[in-house]
Ligand SMILES: CC(C)[C@H](C(=O)O)[C@@H](O)C(=O)O
């Protein structure tokens with residue numbers, strides 16, 4: 001297979017970890033006889049610094065023209081403490097999601113046996129946890145009308161959803177549940193929000209097409225508790241944009257290291273893969289950033305194109321690295337490897 | 351002191367646990383020579399069953415006329431699975447908050463040493479946790495305009511905040527921080543929401559009046575992680591209505607038992623005290639419901655009226671019950687006491 005891949009490595013540790021993901025993909029291309037062509041483009045704070053725009057036109061165009069986007073991380077302390085600044089790296093990310101139509105953000109959350117002691121939760125709580133979170137990514141309060149009155153004393157954000165927006169991600173989530181343990185939990189706040197009631201109605205309707213999947217509902221406040229009390233009860237979680245942001249970040253602590261968590265953002269025509277961690281500016285250039293989340297994002301990319309054997313080759317290599325404790329300082333205090341050396345091991349193993 | 355107290359014990363286990371809170375208050379009245387007069391009123395599913403209205407006019411009027419409201423719990427399975435039903439118990443609660451102007455919901459979260467092993471989190475993570483969450487309770491997306499188009503295909507909820515709404519709870523939160531460890535964390539999503547940017551602006555402004563309190567900011571997704579990774583970093587948390595709903599329920603798992611957590615909802619003229627647990631219908635009438643959350647809510651009531659010695663008398667009695675393991679089955683599997691017996695012990699000890 002031939003794939004054109006846009007590489008938006010972004011800020012902070014983004015470039016370092018993305019480089020390791022590319023190395024893993026190149027190893028896969030070599031072993032499985034594929035052709036992956038990588039094309040770099042600017043995004044985030046570095047794009048603001050160089051062009052004044054967190055998402056330059058050329059970058060967007062490149063993403064549209066390629067088969068997939070490999071994303072690093074964005075964010076720089078000089079913008080972080082000023083959410084009112086007129087231009088911010090996040091705007092680039094939100095615009096990218098919207099323009100590419102990446103309406104479903106998929107985040108696997110797994111408790112690795114080898115890492116079970118690193119979790120803030122007790123081992124007996126997290127054992128067996130294997131969740132796939134489907135977060136709606138281009139609607140809701142993120143993209144609804146925002147208003148601030150002239151005096152700057154009243155501000156508002158509109159959370160709006162249409163049937164179509166809900167349906168398309170719901171189908172993806174049900175299909176995923178069918179390939180997993182046939183359970184789907186909708187997280188909403190239908191006892192308070194009109195938009196959540198629409199989610200329940202539409203999801204209940206779509207569920208009829210997937211009679212083999214058990215559907216249940218959880219209010220978001222209860223979900224935030226259940227995620228900690230009993231995470232292994234979940235299979236696929238489906239939720240709207242803002243609840244998904246909160247619940248998936250909460251879930252990310254279960255595994256014991258945010259440095260392992262990958263994500264895919266998909267739409268009807270484009271797809272993007274990124275580690276869920278941020279740009280971690282304090283670590284930039286030190287060789288201490290964990291590249292595994294970026295590398296597992298590359299595995300999600302392969303899976304998206306139905307290259308399942310190839311994706312598993314990456315995952316096996318990652319599990320081996322974890323098993324042998326060939327990891328960065330976040331997971332290995334005694335004898336850590338650098339970002340690059342972890343990447344080398346994984347690429348070699350593939 | 352003489353206090354008129356409206357008792358809205360509600361549904362499920364509400365009446366059982368509220369009865370124990372009253373017993374504790376009566377013990378306090380006796381020991382400290384106060385007069386507390388209790389007046390019952392209907393709320394929730396039971397009010398719908400008897401009057402068709404989850405918050406009958408007489409109940410509301412009684413709450414306005416008394417000094418404080420002691421609230422049990424609301425909710426019944428026959429309404430739970432149907433958030434689109436025209437009349438639901440939750441509406442009574444939301445209306446009560448709005449009509450009584452209870453704009454600040456205060457939830458203490460503490461890791462009790464005696465219960466440290468009951469938590470899903472590791473002891474070393476939770477030791478020393480002592481948080482006070484200030485959640486805005488009468489604004490935001492809960493009370494903003496809700497719309498559903500005629501075809502039932504587009505739904506929306508408006509999240510709106512004014513400077514005044516933010517200011518009044520912010521002052522309460524800063525004052526609380528001054529009596530605690532002088533730290534306040536605003537939880538928001540200012541990188542995405544206009545309303546969150548107004549929160550940051552207003553809170554930053556108000557902070558100037560409290561120079562002895564250190565203010566910091568956390569995005570809600572990060573807060574959901576930090577609450578599990580390192581809860582003892584927090585002192586006072588201030589946040590808007592929906593984020594507060596999620597974050598405070600998440601935080602409630604830290605202590606190991608939701609059956610211990612109390613809350614106060616206060617405004618300029620009224621105040622209400624309630625356990626944070628729900629109506630737990632499966633447990634109704636079995637004598638297994640933990641009354642401590644309701645009893646600690648009574649302690650918060652006393653504290654609100656500056657009866658600090660009295661509040662501490664209740665808290666000491668609760669700590670003693672926990673220490674001697676004189677508790678309900680949720681905390682004591684081997685030799686549990688009934689709801690009533692726990693209440694008796696605490697009242698006697700006072
Ligand atoms: C950076 C921010 C706008 C973004 C979001 O809230 O979606 C991030 O938290 C994420 O989850 O990818």
Ligand SMILES: CC(C)[C@H](C(=O)O)[C@@H](O)C(=O)O
Pocket residue numbers: 191192221440443444595
């Ligand atoms: C019952 C529900 C409307 C309520 C809320 O969301 O405020 C509850 O979850 C709470 O936190 O008191």
